[in-house]
Amino acid sequence: MFDVLKQDYLASRARGRATAGRMLCRAVSDAGFRAMCFYRLARWCRARGFRLAAVLAERLMHHLSHCWISSLAEIGPGFG
Secondary structure (H helix, E strand, C coil): CHHHHHHHHHHCCCCCCCCHHHHHHHHHHCHHHHHHHHHHHHHHHHHCCCHHHHHHHHHHHHHHHCCCCCCCCCCCCCCC
16 A cells, blocks of 8 residues: 555655655645545555445545545556
8 A cells, every 4th residue: 555655646746755754744735645545545444344444534535635535446556
């Protein structure tokens, strides 16, 4: 999951290396990247059978990013 988030971070025209700290700062300041992080988390949870955690991540995405991306959607890495 972290590798895919790195590709999303780099595709979003971010400068510098994709470190955890920089990605966290980007997620706090950019609602679109924050939504993608919640989507990746929900997708990861759903793939491992944690349906309740996936639904919770989708709800957090909706309330904190003001958008809705279903964890059933298939979005490839590097989505910018």
